Amino acid sequence: MSSTALGLMDDWVVVSHGFQKLPMVFEHGQEHYYIVWETSKPANESSLEWWTDATSSDRQSSAHYVVEAQYKMLDKSHHRYSAILGPVGLASKVHYRCTTSTASTKEYIIARRSETELTRILVISDNQNEDDVFRQVLTAAQHHYGRGIVPDAILHAGDSVQHAERLEDWKNQLFSPLEDAGGYQHRSPMIFVSGNHDHDKARTPDNWNVYADMYHGIMTTEGLGAPEVVNGKYHCFYHAVSLGSARIISLDAECPSAEQSAFLERELQSEAFQSARHRIVTMHIAPYIEFWDPYTWNEKGEKHWGEHVRLEYDPLFRQYNVDLVISGHQHNYQRGTVQRNSKSTDGGSITYAIVGGAGGGLDLVQVEDWSMYSVTYLDHHFVSLEIENRELRWTAKNRAGEIIDHFSIVR
Numbered sequence: 001m002s003s004t005a006l007g008l009m010d011d012w013v014v015v016s017h018g019f020q021k022l023p024m025v026f027e028h029g030q031e032h033y034y035i036v037w038e039t040s041k042p043a044n045e046s047s048l049e050w051w052t053d054a055t056s057s058d059r060q061s062s063a064h065y066v067v068e069a070q071y072k073m074l075d076k077s078h079h080r081y082s083a084i085l086g087p088v089g090l091a092s093k094v095h096y097r098c099t100t101s102t103a104s105t106k107e108y109i110i111a112r113r114s115e116t117e118l119t120r121i122l123v124i125s126d127n128q129n130e131d132d133v134f135r136q137v138l139t140a141a142q143h144h145y146g147r148g149i150v151p152d153a154i155l156h157a158g159d160s161v162q163h164a165e166r167l168e169d170w171k172n173q174l175f176s177p178l179e180d181a182g183g184y185q186h187r188s189p190m191i192f193v194s195g196n197h198d199h200d201k202a203r204t205p206d207n208w209n210v211y212a213d214m215y216h217g218i219m220t221t222e223g224l225g226a227p228e229v230v231n232g233k234y235h236c237f238y239h240a241v242s243l244g245s246a247r248i249i250s251l252d253a254e255c256p257s258a259e260q261s262a263f264l265e266r267e268l269q270s271e272a273f274q275s276a277r278h279r280i281v282t283m284h285i286a287p288y289i290e291f292w293d294p295y296t297w298n299e300k301g302e303k304h305w306g307e308h309v310r311l312e313y314d315p316l317f318r319q320y321n322v323d324l325v326i327s328g329h330q331h332n333y334q335r336g337t338v339q340r341n342s343k344s345t346d347g348g349s350i351t352y353a354i355v356g357g358a359g360g361g362l363d364l365v366q367v368e369d370w371s372m373y374s375v376t377y378l379d380h381h382f383v384s385l386e387i388e389n390r391e392l393r394w395t396a397k398n399r400a401g402e403i404i405d406h407f408s409i410v411r
Helices: 003-016 131-145 169-182 258-269 294-298 307-319
Strands: 019-027 033-039 049-050 065-068 070-075 078-087 093-099 108-111 118-124 152-155 189-192 239-243 246-250 276-283 324-328 331-341 351-355 375-377 380-388 391-398 403-410
Touching: 003 403, 019 093, 019 169, 033 093, 033 189, 049 078, 049 294, 078 093, 118 131, 118 391, 118 403, 131 169, 131 391, 189 246, 246 258, 258 307, 331 403, 375 403
Parallel strands: 019 189, 118 152, 152 189, 246 276, 276 324, 324 351
Antiparallel strands: 019 033, 033 078, 049 065, 049 093, 070 078, 093 108, 118 380, 239 246, 331 351, 331 375, 380 391, 391 403
C-alpha cells in the first residue's frame, strides 16, 4: 500500500472513532493559527497538542503544548471544537494533532516559509452549491502542484457555501471536497475572506458562522486569549498576515465600518505593508464588476453592494502602492493591470483579479464595462500564486489544467 493511501486509511480510522470533520487550519495573526474540528458526539477532554521543530543545536525535540478546546454544540450530532495554536515564533515547521480521551487525529505539519523561500498559495473562491465542480477544480490544483506537494496556504475569497445556516452545506460544499482532494485544509492554513453566502451581515455571535469565526479584528498577541475572541463572539472579518515576502490585507467587503476603514489606513501605512516586496489586498466583492444577472444587478440594487469598495477603498489601494487586488463574488475570471493615480508615491501599476470560479454557477452576462480588464474567461478555474523573494508569479488554470492567464511582478 502506498504512503498516500496509507495516510488516507489512517484518517478514515480516526473518523470512524467520532471525528466527522477533521481539522481545518486558518491563519490567525502572524504567529498563531486557529484550528477547528468536529465530532458526532460530545468528546471528553478535547484538546489541541502542538509543537515546533527542534530549535537547539543538538536537535532535541521542542516542548509540546496542550490547549484545551473550546466547545460549541451545533446540533445533537454536530459538536464543534476549536483552539488557537501559538505563538510559534520563528519556527519553520509547526506540528499538531487533535485529541480526545479516546481518540486522536494523525499528526499534521504546517510549513512556514521565509521571505526568500518559495511560497505557494492556492487561490479559490465561490465554490458554493456545486461540490462536483469544486472537486474537479481541486483535482486540477492537485495535478498542478504534483504528488506530495502541498500549497503553503489557501486564500479563499469567499462564498464557500450556499446556505450558511445548513450544516450539510458546510460538509458537502467545503469540508468533504477538500478532504477528497488530499486534505489540504489540514496543512495549508486558510486565509478566509468573508463572502455574502458564508453568514449574514449582522456579524453577531449567532449569525450562522458555525465554522469560520477565526478572525476577530484583534491581531495582537495580548488580545488573542480574550474570552470574547476564543469563544468566537467578536466577528470582524478584517485582518492582515505576512506570507513569504508578501503582506496580505483581507477586508470584509459587505460590512463597511469606521473601525475597518481605520484598520485599512493604518495597515496600508504600516512598516509591515510598505516594506513588503509584494503588497496584496483581498476582499469578496470586487471594486469593478462587469458580469452579473441583469435583473438583480439593476432592479434589485445589487450593483450597489460593492460601491464603498470602489469609492472609498480603491483610492487608498492606489495611493499606498498596492500591487494586487484579489476578489471573488463574480463567478468567472477577469484580470486587468492599470496605472495607479497621481497620488501614488511610486507611480507604478496595480492589478485587479476576479477569481470567482471554483464551482458556483457561472455569470455569463455582461452588465458593466469598466474598460480595464485584459483577460476574461467565463468558466471554472483556480489560481496558483507563487511568491519568491522579489518575484510574484500568478498562474490561472481551468479544470483541464490549461493555463488561462499568467503574469508576474518583479520588485
